[in-house]
Amino acid sequence: MTAEQFDTRYAVAPRFAGDPAARQRAELVVRQQLQHLAKLTHRPGNIGWFEKQVVGPLDQRQGTPLIGYFCNTIPVEVAYALGARPVQLGCGNPALVQPGEEVLSGEICPLAKSSFATFLTADGTPRKCAAVVIPTSCDAKKKLGEIVADFRPTFMLNLPPEQNTARYLRLAVAEVERMATFLADVLGRRLRRRDLLAAIELTRHRSVLVRRLQTARAANPAALSVRDFFIIIQASFAGADLTEWLHETTRVISEVEAAGPSHTHQRTPLILTGAPIFWPNFKPLNLIEECGADVVADTLCTGAQSCFDPVVCDEHSWSALWRALAQRYIFASPCPCFISQATRLSRILDLVAEFKAEGVVNYGLRLCPLFDMEVYRLSRILKERRIPFANMRTDYSLEDTEQLRVRLEAFLETVGAGT
Amino acid sequence: MICAGVDIGSTTTKVVLLQNGEVLAAVLAPSGNLPGRTATRLYTETLAQAGLSEKDVDAVATTGYGRRLADLGDLVMTEIKACAAGVLFRQAADNPIHTVIDVGGQDTKVLALDDQGEVEDFSMNDKCAAGTGRFLEMLAHKLELSYEDFVAEALRSETTIQMNATCAVFAESEVVGLLARNVPKCDIAAAAHQAIAARISSMVRRVSQRGAYYFVGGGARNAALVRALAEQLNQQLIVPPDAQFIVALGAALGARRKLEGRVEKR
């Protein structure tokens, strides 16, 4: 079933492609990035566990269905409560952009293209999912939903255009409830209140750990590379058992906290904001760390920001629970897909003040007008407040690495000019 | 105190020797396909010509695209910072520079400088040839002219025709078409210069709108380009006689600054 959002009269048989060359190139990219990471001097003892989750292949336990989703505006607690595991389908492999491009238009962002490419292979993650949930957070995703509906049962979560609760809370709550009904149907299970509350408690635990890890890291960035930090976070939405993830992450936190605050010269602390950075597209992170700076905090939906806010519910009636989920995931999101960028701006400014960052780097994916157009106001607002700002607009391919390096180095030279 | 700056560009490598504020030597050579080796060789040659050895040099800095390819010295800096340092050194006290345009062989940079001469903002066009010196080289070749003749022709032209192509590759085919319609070569050359100047001036406007304007790099030696750019920006452009060496000079200054800073700390 497809939630009757797509017209079944015009279903098209999915065409699977198995370009072995593309797959080989994809594996090469992953190996290269792992090699980059192997050069890090200070890695947590159990980073191998996290890498395994993120690199894959997905270890599908018997009896645990998977729900694929995109973005950070989907209340995943519903999937957990139904006994399933939510899996983020975003892909960051530059080698998979081309297979996606061969089927879809080339004029969409590389994230959409490479993520779609994962649908085309027999052992890709989407094939293992019972259903796919996609929010209407951008044009590409809206139409991707229609295409993907022919592959797996798909649900489109309609996001409101503004984060205005007075006007759109009811819509958002209805959408979340509708999604829960759809998932319960697809999985053939009943959603119980206490399971949902237990799932909310689990993700709250995750928020606690991510906050603690971010704070411990900021005191001593050398103790944990931002790349490992991102791997740890992305492992939690790569289909891992969340309880196991919590356990492993607690170990990482004790290691980082034991290292204590740094007494050596600190590298330039930066705030990273912008478009999703999915494994293995760690090019911007590689560059920043190689150029001698540290990302102390981020507003990325694939970084710390994704798990920062907990779902807070005061009352336990169904409507209160839907509202709690909708408000945390949809109305508190700093995503540029909503018309006002105030939430994101506040977050950036607050992070700069809290972590005493010396600059902000915006990462934008080419062909994404949402992030691209926000740069106009973002750069001017940061300039007004005398916060150094650099814009890194690029795609997945590695060919412009050196050009980006020059830009970053020049930016860091201006930031360090004061010292 | 003698300091040296080595600008290892993608097309040419420049070495500047600086002694107490005076330029001892400024030498240029094509980078070839092993820029690192070229740079080292050029550096030693320049020193020899000036009658110095490596021990006499107190500090060396490398910059440019290949700045990490040669292990010459203490400091590695980006060509952006080096360019700003060179411009600050050269600017007249009563006419501070706020916008710097650097048209190189394979990239074009625009820098916005603040009142202290520090880089406030910059933009680089290094992905597309249409806006770099490369574009003009390609079209000169298409018109079967040497680069110098191409520029001379452009200066000669009195009519303005428009070139439509924004892409250097398509521009080539457009040139063929114009030649077939018997458009004189000088007009085509002038139009090519206008096209590139339009792109550059658009880039400039996005970065900075404050004068005075300073034009450096290989492209600054092209009088037709200087004229076209000045027209498009509707501004006077200051072009130093050694426009190609400003970045290397800035690197030398950077090396000196770092050395002075270390001495002060001690």
Next chain:
Amino acid sequence: MRVTQAIQPVLELAAPLNNCLLAVLVTVLLLWLRRRFPDVRWRLLAVGLVVSGFASAYHLMASEPAGARWLAALNSPLFAVYLVIIMPALYLPRGPWRQAFMVFPAAILLLAAFAVRDAYDTVPPDRRGFYWLLIRPAFLIGGVVSLLVLIQPLLSLEWFRRAVRLTCFLLLVYGGFALRQDYSDYQAMLARRPQAQAGIMNLSETWPVLQSDRRMLYLPGAPCRFTADGGYVQGCNLEMFQRFMQLDFAKVRRGDPGTIGTLSVLLGALILFLCLCFLSGRWACGWLCPLSTLGGVLDWFRRRLGLSHLKPAQPLKLTYLFSGLGLAGMGLAMAKAYPHLDAEGKFAGCKIPIYPFCKICPSQQICPVAAHGPDNYPGLPTWEWGFGFFRVATIALLAIFVLSFAMGRRLWCRLCPMGMISGLFNRGGMVRLVKDASKCNRCGVCAEVCPMDIDLVRFEMNNNDVSSFDCVLCLKCVAKCPRDGCLQLEHAGKKVVESRFPLEV
């Protein structure tokens, strides 16, 4: 009477600390000084100077009988406790100074224990027995506040508030029969009981513990006088306003000493009350009011059943507000008939109670039962009162009270006239709810948890001050906000508590 007698000279010397005006003066002074003098030592010096200056003036004035009378009317042990225990507890940051300070509440708690023992010592040997808690009010208030201050670090904000609410409920509802001043006071209470007639609820039959001839303490919120034996304090401020209305102003104009005496006592009570409101805003509604504590039980049932609450739309909110104002206004207007009531208690043929608002207030229906069980139910007003208006209004208000708390969280509080005056001090008083909009992520949890359904805290992004008239300072928004430092409670310009996402699992 040993310990309490021994420290009597100290209490005499420290009497000025009981004065409400000094409390206000010191608080405002601190607010002003914080903005100008960052160094805490200058501030303490200034406060010390002001207090000693005030104390000297006080003692001078107290040496003269008229002055002593006026001063007594403006005193309450509540303010001494506020100055000595509550203010340091609010302002001292965590650290060695705060730990050192904790000696004071511990000592006062110990003193309170001694005070109980001393009170029991006054019981004649042949009458030894259990008389609940015999303790002088100053010691009880000091002891209770000290105990709460001592346990506060052990509790989360939500649990601390529950502890305070429970304590206030016990104090104010059971205070009348379980917390008398001493043995003779207890005996007097027993003596009054046979004369009390349930159903008519004559105020003269109840004698609050804190009543004296010269001083009456009215609280913001609803600590009703109509609890067992009069309750602990004089009652809610509506009773004070009705008393004002009961005065025969013709007599006042004539200069009748008895009426003028009552008026001066009432004025003193009014000043006390306003000082309290100024210092605490509508805090009493959120933490002290026993009616809301009782109503909260109904709310708890609704939550357990998993039912969602009624979210009132603006028209309903305004209806409640104006109904409350209207009823209070009517009650006050009818109280003016008091001097003109004839022998049957009628005015112009209409039987009007002397406390018209109390007659319809649900508190009068509920509190006696809460204190002494269903046998003490006063019953509904009979049909003869106000041609049946009072009976109907009582039923209606009681129904609204129960339904509002059962279905709408604190919807009742929008109607309750007892809280309205203190609500005016939420903006402009010493208590402020502050928001740092740059930290806000617009998640709306503050609006979701608010029992008064206020959304100003959620939507305000330009101003720091998000206090509002309706806010009962329950601090649920501060407790639940997931962004550290976004919401803060400020008292006299000093941050007292701020939102923090607990990092303990």
